[in-house]
Amino acid sequence: PHPRCFQESGSWFLTTTPLVRSVSVDLNNDASLVIDIPDALCERDKVKFTVHTKTTLSSFQKPEFSVPRQHEEFIWLHDTIVETEEYAGLIIPPAPPKPDFEGPREKMHKLGEGESSMTKEEYAKMKQELEAEYLAVFKKTVQVHEVFLQRLSSHPIFRKDRNFQIFLEYDQDLSVRRKNAKEMFGGFFKNMVKSADEVLISGVKEVDEFFEQEKTFLLDYSSKIKDASAKAEKMTRSHKNVADDYNHISGALNSTAADNNTAFKKHLEKYAEVFEKLRKLEDRVASDQELKLTELLRYYTRDIQAAKDLLYRRARALADNENSNKALDKARLKGKDIAQAEENQKQCLQKFDKLSESGKKELTSFKARRVVAFRKNLIEMTELEIKHAKVRRLKCCVYHYMFTRQCSGSHGKPGNMREF
């Protein structure tokens, strides 16, 4: 099933038939709440996702409904969940990154500028490439927004979140304000605190071996996966550059053929065809590698960060717990406010225990989820690589045969190059 993308009056409309989302697996198993993004619309800078819900839960007003949502509204949802104290012991699904149409937009600009200097064929070809690029960016951004929602819907606690319901159901604009200066500053401050947290995590004495191991693992893994994700991106970029070069070579061969009127002309046109085929195949390799490998690594870089955030919160709770113990001892010593201190200590301990318990569960299922996703994607990527290599080999063999056949004695036959 392929997404279809067509243009209506300057905007891009994407419909997707249900694609298997492979970045996180088995997210739509529970039929009681099924969410997907069947289509999206890109108007100028804004992308409007159609969020479609099917549910048997009574908490919703209707069994099936769709709402349009923009990226900012996803971010609002993510932030409200992060800020919910109750969810401190859970891994919060990472926010989807902003849709980035910068690349195709630049190309579109160039296309518009250079329209007069291009031949009709060149223009049509570039337009086609542009559409393909838009489609690729579209696919990626839809996938990543969809997975975010599906992570929430498949989690026993998040799916019951009131804001999540509003997000899915409320058919008016959520009027998500742009963050004002105070909030932005607040966010910055939060980040600062977070990096202090990292010191905190490493500094805090860990009694629980499970968490000790997780901490060591996550701290190391997060830097490694970030690096791998960046390197995979560079590799994909190089593939795209090679495909681009094949494209230019094909074009240059065609131009040379156009100026020629000897036997050479037909050969050049054939060679141009070869390079055009090579280009298409290289493009496919690049985009498949991107979806299966680069996107996978990018996603899990974000997810690992979410897991780390959980550790921070727990470490904070541990620190709070220790502080409350100290405060209680102090109060007992002073003989003042003992009840308050006891209450405080009890609450801190409760919180810490709750966080530890749910944290353990979350981190264990996180690992399982990660392993499954890697397995699926690595298998799919390998199968695609094999497929593409076989196709490329076949095509090259065909052309090779074609060109060598002209050499060997086909005397006596009024061969027709067209028949090839």
Place this chain on the structure above:
Amino acid sequence: MSCMKRLCHETRSHDRLRRTLAVCLRLSRRLLLKMSEERDAAALSGSAQTEGEEDLFVSAMESPEAARLSAEDISPSSNGPKAEPMLLDDDPDDLFAEATEEVSLDSPERQPILSDGPSPVITPVTPVMISSRADVFDRSPDQDEDEEENRDTFDIQISVSDPEKVGDGMNAYMVYKVLTKTSLSIFSRDEVCVKRRFSDFLGLHSKLASKYMHMGYIVPPAPEKSIVGMTKVKVGKEDLSSVEFVEKRRSALERYLLRTVKHPALLKDPDVLQFLESSELPRAVSTQALSGAGILRMVNKAADAVNKMTIKMNESDAWFEEKQQQFENLDVQLRKLHASVESLVCHRKELSVNTASFAKSAAMLGNSEDHTALSRALSQLAEVEEKIDQLHQDQACADFYLISELLGDYVRLITAVKGVFDQRMKTWAKCQDAQVMLQRKREAEAKLQHANKPDKLQQAKDEIREWEGKVQQGERDFEQISKNIRREVGRFEKDRVKDFRVVIIKYLESLVHTQQQMIKYWEAFLPEAKAIA
């Protein structure tokens, strides 16, 4: 050749001779001689010598009965040289129709071609052709030319190898082993091995250019000098870039020699034979850039450029005008194409580097991963990517040595072709100058008629005779160079089809090979990925 039969039915009432000659023309794969290259007449390959063709032509005129060829007579050639690309036209009918148009024996362009014998400087393989004229009509002329082709491309193999550094410091130079294997009789031995340095190659080219260019022969250009490249080698850096430089040069020198001997006239040239065979070669000092000869060359080049601008030739022959324009266009196009391929090489190398970098990163990630099976799979992935990096490197080499260098060679060749057209212009200018001079002498003589100076008058008459001779010589030279250029251009056009095809075939082979390896590597990895549990 059923289409030939078709032609016989479809052509209008031409006399039998013309029809047969048209067929001959088609089969003999005429190289040039066309006024306008509307169709790909030169699609037909084979390195038939013009002279041989003319003989064919002439003999056909004399014995039309012997020239009766029909489809049945043409037996498929049994030769099997892979380098023999026989192209088949996609529109034989048109070709035949056009061929019959061409065959106007009375056309003025034909006459000089028919009447001229082989030029004394060139000693092509025609003696064989002429003697076997009787055979020619029994078997396919294709076969004959293929054999010639055989002789040219298969009976001589040249390799340039084993670069060795001689000397130290700034006086150091590389010496290459030049091995020639051949069964051609002009060579004294079957196998000759000599040692040559770069300036020897330049010297050879310089000699050939001075001998043949002014006659309109396209002399293959020698590889370019590179002060930067050579300095690194001299200084003794054994790094990758100087190794690559030496390999690039070695390959270029080999291609240069192969192209030179492919030229039927140059193959017989004594300087070429001496280069390939004699163990000692006088050092070509005049090739140094800053030598006296080098400076003289630069001055001459500048003078030529100025002359080119001032000579306004009345082109009576549209063929030349058209061809020149075509070569101008081709020059631009090939340069652009070359630039694109260089970009491909560059990006492929980048891909290789990035793949290696990713491989390392994946290995680190695998080490960090605490799930055992996944950890192992990631390490395996890293290994696969490392192997693929090597494949990318190999492919980049193929990209470069096959395609990029071919295009580079052709860009330089086109410069040589354009040079040959310039030589024709110069010859024409010389002819014009001689005519002007003659006119002046005649005018002077006319004046002296009334001056009553008998001895001066005699001198004037002598001078007139002298310049009449020069004018005649100039016209002959011009005709000769025009004829040579037509033939050379035809040969060039035929060769380029062959050259490009050979390269593309090899390139496709390299691609098939890398894909084969890739399939192997990924198929080995797949079970590892599936084993993640």
